[in-house]
Amino acid sequence: MTVLVYLLPMALLLGLSGLAAFLWSLRSGQYDDMEGAALRVLNDDDMKE
Amino acid sequence: MEANAPARIPAASRSAARAPLPAPPSADYSSFLHRDDAGRAGMDFAIEGIDCAACIDEIEDTVEALPGVETGRLNYSSHRLHVGWRAGAEVRPEAVVAALARAGYRAHAFELNRAEALEAERARHLLRCLAVAGFAAMNIMLLSVSVWSGNITDITPETRDLFHWVSALIALPACAYAGQPFFNSALRALKSRALNMDVPISLGVLLALGISVFETLNHAEHAYFDSAVMLLFFLLTGRYLDHAMRRRTRVEASNLAALKAEIAYRIEADGEVVAVPASAVHPGEVVLVRAGERVPVDGTVRAGRASVDESLITGETLPRPFAAGDVVHAGSLVHDGALQIVTTAAGTGTFLDEIERLLERASTARSGYVRLADRAARMYAPVVHATALLSLVGWLVAGASLHQAVLIAVAVLIITCPCALALAVPAVQVVASGALMRAGVLINSGDALERLADIDTVVFDKTGTLTLPEPSLANAEAVPPDLLDIAARLAVSSAHPLARAVRAARPEAVPYDEVREFPGQGVEAQLGAMTARLGSPAFCLADDLAQQALTDEAMDEASLVAVRYGSRCALLVVRQRLRPDAVELVTRLRAAGRHIAILSGDRAAAVAPIAVALGIGDWQAGVTPAGKIAALEAYKAEGRRVLMVGDGVNDAPSLAAASVSMSPITAAEVTQAQADAVFLGERLAPVGRALAIAGRARALMHQNLWIAVLYNLIAVPLAIAGYVTPLVAALAMSGSSVIVTLNALRARPAGGGMMPAAPSADADGPLAAEGAPA
16 A cells, blocks of 8 residues: 555645646636636637737 | 527627717716826726627727727626726826727726625635635545445555545645634624524534544544535535625626716816716715706705706606705706706715605614525524434433444534535525526515515506606607608707607707707707707797697696797607506516506606506505505505515605515616616516516525425434434435535526527616616
């Protein structure tokens, strides 16, 4: 069962990084306008020629 | 949420179809500007007229093309635009408003109020708690599943202890953080010597954690870390949903407040007239109100004469003459002439003392109502605690060890924790309020749904509720078309409210170049050799026609306007018109077994024909605000539950006194603040639909509560008998929560999000309804 020694920390780290990513996205306002985000993806203004 | 986007139309055709709006008057926006540390100015606007995805680009590009503007960012969900200017650039908010008006959108200066900012912060906190609980639940479940499967195969005690310790490492800090909303609220309740739902929740979580640590120290087989964290996760979901619904309606409400914010023309000490937001006028200052404008403040007339329509205040539709010394109220409409008014109250304080007094009395009447969820919680908490205590004592008496008895008591606490109960009501409310929003109804309070479902009597106000808020042309077919064209083109140049009704008959009319206005009489234009006039019958030399019309039928609630072109002449009848579907709605409500009544402040002569047209036998006219309350109390004494629909300031107290209330979007501000729900558009259909949706929502809430009870009936005996392992607890908790949530989704109307009337509610939404009273 020595494999647990690095499997457990890895699982925890992965979980924590997911949590950190969520908290970052929350802080940067990505949940402030859920409907707008769904529609903005369709706009292609950023493809400047 | 995804289904409410209207049919997509390509951007090009959209902007072509959108007519530019007239440029708004200039105003002083300085009170809405914010500056950050770097000296960059920013300002928020509430935008009207957004209806498709292409609007996002159009609005942002329009704003960013302006000189000095650095960023324009539109929030599509809340219809708010944030504009940021470059540091040191000249800040011109009026240029933003003007540019957006040219593009066909109305922009209104907007300030986030404190209550809404606090709500937003609370929502973020809940979401953070939810994220932490979710993370912890997932990771602990990973370890718990290993332990459960290991327990029936070959896990070594050392490995199990390790997994339990790692679980504790995750669960303890996660619960300390994610449990805050519950712990704080439970503490507050206990401090005021009360019990709420959060007390058993907090107790359950803390005991589960404590006992798990104790068990881990003793190398036991089971630990309840996963139950404690999962409990928090489900409960936080319910809390967040509840919060999201209330926040959404608050966002709509404060947008509406910004759209309605009026411009006042303040007369400075040096005689100059400056346009300022009505909220910036202070008592003692003098404002100027001209023909066709609404009075922005309460005050006393200092100079000038005018006839003023107070229908929004009293329900009376006939204008009344005002002169120096008279008291006018905010919301009155000046028909002709101009008034200088010394302000006595401005902003939110603008309404009659009597109304205020009545309001205070009336709103205490409703506070007796206890929400369904609270009623359930009140019965629930003592039962849970008693059951846990009884099973502890019972097992001790039956000869179990203290350790065993405590374990069972904790299992009872965990299993009874109101996961399903906490989701049962908010989940239905969220789905139902979404459905209402698509039907053109915004609800102010969550429990309004429950109260709407109970209604057996509907009481309508007449002016502005059963009838459209603006009078309209009643005899358009009887007028020769060419004369009507001329009348409409003349009407464009007049600010008189009756002229607006004539203009509305021919929306495409363009004004004549040279029009002369005769105050109090009408307008005149020279068309080649002929003279065209629009105005009072006397002004158009049509007195004989008017006499004829008056003897003709019940014309005394209508206003007469005449048009003359050379020697030809026609009479235009302008009157309050019923909302287009008023008859249909009243018929349908009556068919559903509901009693219908009219309580109006207007004269009997004006109310009677409306009551006859709708087939309503129970009507009263000339009712004062106090009289309306008395009438509602009489209904209540008969055991009826009353929905009051009204829009005038005189309706505000009765809205608060009724068991539930609605008002149209055109209603006075005080009135809207009292209403439990506000409906958009010209039609009354949203009232009927709100009742239907509320009925279904309440049925689902009851179903959900019964599901929660049924779940407890099965799970609690198991827990008392000592059969609830952490695995059973996890399955039972998540199972019941999922069932309740899925059941709540049925509150969506059949056929998905698009309801047949939704597009019309969009089309004549806030913009169309608001466009009229300027």
